[in-house]
Structures are given as structure tokens and as C-alpha cells.
Amino acid sequence: MKPAEFAYHRPDSVEEALGLLGELEEAKVLGGGQSLLPILNMRLAAPAHLIDITGIRALRRFEEDDSGVRYGAVTTHMMIEDGLVPDPARGLLPHAAAGIGYRAVRNRGTIAGSLAHSDSSAEWPTVLSALDAAVHVRSNRGDRRIPVRELLLGFFTTALAEDELITAVEVPRLREGTRWGMVKMARKPGEFAESLAITLVRPGETEIWLGAARDVPVRLAETETVLAGSIGPIALEQLAEAIGADTGSSGYERQRHAVAVRRALETARGETVRGAEVHV
Amino acid sequence: MSEITVELTVNRRARTATVPARTTLADLLRDSFGLTGTHLGCEQGVCGACTVLLDELPVRACLTLAASCQGSEVVTIEGLDGPDAERIRAAFSREGALQCGFCTPGMVLSCYELARRRQVLTRDEACMAMSGNICRCTGYNGIIRAVRSAIAEGIESES
Structure with a gap:
């Protein structure tokens, strides 16, 4: 060493x-x-x-x-x-x-x-x-x-x-009027992320980025389209499918990414208090 | 150039050493200066046993090259003194915050920086702040009690 x-x-x-x-x-x-x-x-x-x-x-x-x-x-x-x-x-x-x-x-x-x-x-x-x-x-x-x-x-x-x-x-x-959300899921404090979701929410537009899903950070274009076309809250399963299409992930990983993104959306919209990272 | 000469202050004493460039600060302290209180556990930045103060900030001595410390001031567990250090040592002893003692130098140095900030920490905040130091005896309850107690006494000493 x-x-x-x-x-x-x-x-x-x-x-x-x-x-x-x-x-x-x-x-x-x-x-x-x-x-x-x-x-x-x-x-x-x-x-x-x-x-x-x-x-x-x-x-x-x-x-x-x-x-x-x-x-x-x-x-x-x-x-x-x-x-x-x-x-x-x-x-x-x-x-x-x-x-x-x-x-x-x-x-x-x-x-x-x-x-x-x-x-x-x-x-x-x-x-x-x-x-x-x-x-x-x-x-x-x-x-x-x-x-x-x-x-x-x-x-x-x-x-x-x-x-x-x-x-x-x-x-x-x-940009003025933009609210952000960030959720990091990791095995323990200080670890590298297993999911890292960033959401930027402004009137009429939501931008979502995800780290730890692929070799580079990915913008979730498909997920953004699905969100833009939905009225009211979106089911986690639907979110997970869209994220799967964006990242190629499946199973538990896809589910974890979906939960991270949903929580990051909630914090950006002010629906939940911004907390420290989540340990999975 | 694969050998370098580094001049730095260690525990308030000016020191000079000529070592291979690949020498880490931890190996410089232990092998060149005999300061073996800086412990090496993982040598990849995870365990925190090698924590020292570099220009008053805690760093991983295993992830810092000796060469990068040219002109810097290093404080190791051997040189940590003053009222805050005394309160931390007393709290670690009183609260049973050490078992085998391997992680203790790193724990004490991480705690020292927290105590110097004079900010009350909840138990959860103290756990998060100390999460970069691993105790393989799993004696965390005593450690967190000692850390919070030393922080509280530091604040009290100035009020």
C-alpha cells in the first residue's frame, strides 16, 4: 500500500x-x-x-x-x-x-x-x-x-x-425562479453515491440529472418528457420505467434511482424538507 | 528528482528530511521522525487513523505526500496540547472512549477540530462529523459521548 x-x-x-x-x-x-x-x-x-x-x-x-x-x-x-x-x-x-x-x-x-x-x-x-x-x-x-x-x-x-x-x-x-433538489444515496456517510439525483425546477420546466447510474452523469430526457405530460403526482413505477429507458438500469438499481429522483423532485418543489444524504 | 528534501514544522519544531518523493506524510512522520502515534490502518483514506492537523486542518496523512507539505505546519497526537486537548483526553478517559486504542489518535484529532469550532452538536450531528474515523472495536457510544462532552466543556469554558 x-x-x-x-x-x-x-x-x-x-x-x-x-x-x-x-x-x-x-x-x-x-x-x-x-x-x-x-x-x-x-x-x-x-x-x-x-x-x-x-x-x-x-x-x-x-x-x-x-x-x-x-x-x-x-x-x-x-x-x-x-x-x-x-x-x-x-x-x-x-x-x-x-x-x-x-x-x-x-x-x-x-x-x-x-x-x-x-x-x-x-x-x-x-x-x-x-x-x-x-x-x-x-x-x-x-x-x-x-x-x-x-x-x-x-x-x-x-x-x-x-x-x-x-x-x-x-x-x-x-437562473432566477429555479429551485433545486439533490438526493444522494450511499451505503454510509462519506461514501460514493449509489444514486445521485439533481433536479432543477422552474415554472413550466423540470430538468433532471442522475449520477452513479452510468459512466458519466446522465440527463433524464425521457423522464422529463413523461413528467411534463403527466397531471399530478406520478406513480413510482412509471418514473422507474422512464429512468430505465434513460439509463439502461433495471431491477433494484432502477428502483433506487427512481426513489432518489422522486425525493429530489419533492425537495425542489418544497414538498419535503431538504435533508442530509440517505443511507441504503 | 525521485528524492526530495522537505522542510516543515512538526509539533512546533522545524524539521528537514530527504526522502523518496513517493513518501506519504504518514510515513515521513513515523519513519523519519519516529512519531508513531500517527497510525496507519487502511492507507486509502477510509479509516481516519492517520488523521493529523496540517496548517490547523485535519487531513489524512496517508493521502498527503510529504513533498506537498513543504513549508507547512503539522501537529500530530504527540504535539497536541492546550486546554482543548486536555479536555478531550479527560473526556475520552472518563467516557471509556477507547478500547484497543488504535483509532484513538485520529479520533482525538478529529474531535479537536470540532471542539475548536465552539458549536453545539446534536448526537446525530456528532455521529456524522466523526463518521470519517472508524473504530474496529465498535466503541462508538463512548466516543460520541466523549466528543459531545468535550465540545460542551469547551463552550462552557468561554461563557
Whole structure:
């Protein structure tokens, strides 16, 4: 349970980090390391070089304007949970952050690191897909902006090229009149989700995202259509069928997703009090 | 560059060590500095036995590279002192919050951060806040009693 050998680099600036990323073979970027270190300890990964970006002060800044908030890549979950940085989503970001791992993990884990890791049962991929956030990416070849929905390609797979670094995560302001619901089902506190439902409800429109159902967060388009066409509450069985069509899941998993989505709809509509995560 | 030299403060004492880059903070503390109170259980961030304070915040020493701690301030169970630490130690002893003792350093450090916040926690909130530390003896009732008692005494000490 110790990492294999690697060379360690701790650049002071983004430019220096990009230089290293462009020139080194088999290099991995290290943020807070809360997903990467377990993988290194278990030797599921053995990169030749680690480029630790937590010493780059420019990546700790945030900027806020009318359109939303842009977080530096190494903003920790704790900073979002404790409101040390602004929240453009009226409580959704601190609520999601508080459910990630444990306090000791949230003190080091970073928002960009979680996206680069791309595990759909973690909080940020699904929450930031639902909010239509985007990452700002830099390399020696130039800069680009990638919507989170296009960044996440599969389990541990993203659209990032080997020489690219996420420098910031831009989260747009939640539209006026939108209410959110979030339900995370997990085996125990701090665990990865088994179902992670996000609902955004505004007059005439309901948007639903589900994490932990497939390799990437899924927008439940079929389920949204079924809901839009129904008058009054929808039967759980009908909801489960629609979610099955959206995700390909069946049996107990489909039922669990349906319960998570229904509860997230209820909390978004204010029918039940927003609670902590559910343990199944 | 597979060896690194790291300078940091451990329990208020300036320390320097040259170690392989892959060394975790937990191994640096235990093997280079002989501070074996930081226990290693799972080495994958699940059990919480290796919890230490890094720049005043609890972190997993098994999921933190020593190299990343350049210039930081680390406090381990050996260096935890002051009125809050004393109250926590007394509460753990009084409430029977330790059995084999393996998880205790991590439990005490997690409890220390909670006590420093000076916020009353319900039993459920205390359980959630301590859920990142596993006790394989399953002695949780005593631990939660001790945590809540230490928090309450901390608040009382300032009122």
C-alpha cells in the first residue's frame, strides 16, 4: 500500500506547470490527491512524474461577476462547504460539498481534481453538469473552454489532452425562479453515491440529472418528457420505467434511482424538507 | 528528482528530511521522525487513523505526500496540547472512549477540530462529523459521548 516511485515536481506558476506537462512523458497532475493518492497507494496507477499544482497561488483565486463564479482549480471542497468562496447556485454547491467524503478529505480535495478524475458517482461531475458549468483549460498550444457536459467522456476518462491543465471552473448563476433538489444515496456517510439525483425546477420546466447510474452523469430526457405530460403526482413505477429507458438500469438499481429522483423532485418543489444524504 | 528534501514544522519544531518523493506524510512522520502515534490502518483514506492537523486542518496523512507539505505546519497526537486537548483526553478517559486504542489518535484529532469550532452538536450531528474515523472495536457510544462532552466543556469554558 505504498506508491511506486515517481519524480515529483512542484511548479510555482501555471506557465511552469504547462512547460512540465508539455515536456514530460507519463506525467500526472496532482491536486489535493484525495482520489489520486488511493489509486497510487493501491498501485492502480504508476505515473513516472507527478506535477503538484497546489503550490501555484494563481490557482487559488476566485472571480465573481453577474454571470457566475469562476473558481481557481485548487479550490477545496471545504472552501465551498464553509462559504469561503461565493456560491452562485443558492445553496446547492455548499450542500453538495458537505457530502463529499469526510472533513479531512474535503480539506484537501479540489473541485477541478474531482472533474479531472471523472467518477460519475462523485458529487461534482453530476452537480456541475446539471448547472452547465465549464472548465478553463490551458496548454502550451493555447487555451480553451470545455463545458463539463463535454469534458466527461467515461469512467476516469476526459476530453483533456495529456499536456492540458484545468486552471479554473466556471459555474453560472442559477437562473432566477429555479429551485433545486439533490438526493444522494450511499451505503454510509462519506461514501460514493449509489444514486445521485439533481433536479432543477422552474415554472413550466423540470430538468433532471442522475449520477452513479452510468459512466458519466446522465440527463433524464425521457423522464422529463413523461413528467411534463403527466397531471399530478406520478406513480413510482412509471418514473422507474422512464429512468430505465434513460439509463439502461433495471431491477433494484432502477428502483433506487427512481426513489432518489422522486425525493429530489419533492425537495425542489418544497414538498419535503431538504435533508442530509440517505443511507441504503 | 525521485528524492526530495522537505522542510516543515512538526509539533512546533522545524524539521528537514530527504526522502523518496513517493513518501506519504504518514510515513515521513513515523519513519523519519519516529512519531508513531500517527497510525496507519487502511492507507486509502477510509479509516481516519492517520488523521493529523496540517496548517490547523485535519487531513489524512496517508493521502498527503510529504513533498506537498513543504513549508507547512503539522501537529500530530504527540504535539497536541492546550486546554482543548486536555479536555478531550479527560473526556475520552472518563467516557471509556477507547478500547484497543488504535483509532484513538485520529479520533482525538478529529474531535479537536470540532471542539475548536465552539458549536453545539446534536448526537446525530456528532455521529456524522466523526463518521470519517472508524473504530474496529465498535466503541462508538463512548466516543460520541466523549466528543459531545468535550465540545460542551469547551463552550462552557468561554461563557
